[in-house]
Amino acid sequence: MPTTPTREIVTLSGELHLVPVVEFEPGSYARQERPRPGGSGEEVPRDWQHYWEQSLADSGLHLEPLFSGSWFVPISRLTDPHVLRQMLRIKLETIDSAEPVELFDRVIAMSGGQVLFEGEHVVLTPRCCGDLSDLENWEAAARREPDGFWIGHPQVFASWEEPWLLLREEEPDRNGVHRAWHLSPHALAEAVLAARKEQEDFARRLIPLLSERFPPEMTHPLASVLSGLGMPEGTDNP
Template identity: 30%
Template sequence: MQVQLIPVIELFYLVDSVPLPSGGPYWEHVASWRAYHERNLRANGFSPRLRPYLPGSAFHRIADLSDADIARLIRLHCDEGLTGSADWQQVPPLPGGYVLRVGNLDVLFPQCCSDLGDLQSWKRIAGGKGAYLYSGHPSPDISQQNQSASFDFNGPGEVFAPPPPLHSVTVPLSELTRAVHAADRELRVFAARLALVNAEQALHVPDIETLLIHGR
């Protein structure tokens, strides 16, 4: 069983000149949301080659961003700190998180309020040290036994977006650990690229890795 944790970032910065589609959600109205995000990315100054993780979504693999895209992302996301107020406490971590992919199925996407710092929660689950995963809300119910972790998506309350293709899934902790390590390596490369662009563009964002990835 192949298990992957794929780091993604949500590029969703509203522009008045690009109206939102009238219908949703994006996985049921793919064409209109795909066209919207393409126009929105161009209006925000991102490169035209960028493609989302899923058609119609705003999630993009962090490895797909060019240095120019990263520079534009920093300027957009850190506007509150880069302007005269320089209030870095108002700058949250980059939105996004980790797609849990099991075999050829994407079984869990980052949910509302998730960010790249959520990898710490995945590390605890993979290490057998917890039964609660924070990847935004809602969160799956998790149980651990026989060196495996089971994720149940049928709990009451909020529904997952997009809906998981399975009611539940069980993965070996050894495979989840390998997936966490791979995601961590990809995240460290991205952090180094953030720091390099920050220095080359003389943006002077303080402790950019902590600010945009781990959160203060």
């Protein structure tokens, strides 16, 4: 007889951090076929870590993930020009030859998103189809405008329960528990500001590398979009 899912709400009273991350999908960087681990990242994290490291090494990348078995890398660690060039090569390989208007219609933010930490503890990671532009959803939630909150799927829903912002998972975990969290919108707002600064710094690091492949009038808008910040204000599609 199936068990009835239970709901567990945790109040996050510690310091909150929102860490922007990029997802490095190993198959995109691998240059040779290799067997995938026989189990999920939760079940065999070391096997997935080894598979991920070997795949990225094919493209000359040696990165430290957010945690063992993860494909997420904090953007604060993405400073090596070679790493950034390889990342941009994969992201833009099918659209380099597009006309400028087509290019900006087709380019979206880097896959990944933002990881919510309480102190050193990971609370929430981006879900499938999340990207760096999900920062705007965290910003809206911090303004107490949680409708439409999205960080990928399976869905995490956001709502307002005075005086807390409530985040709750759509699906139960392996133990049949629907996890949920109460957090202070003020604490989240501070975390969001820090995350935006990190993404702005990331965009600045991309500009000189994009300038190697695109005309000057395109590099700033491209860097902004790829970094999840959208088109800069007052900028028309080149």
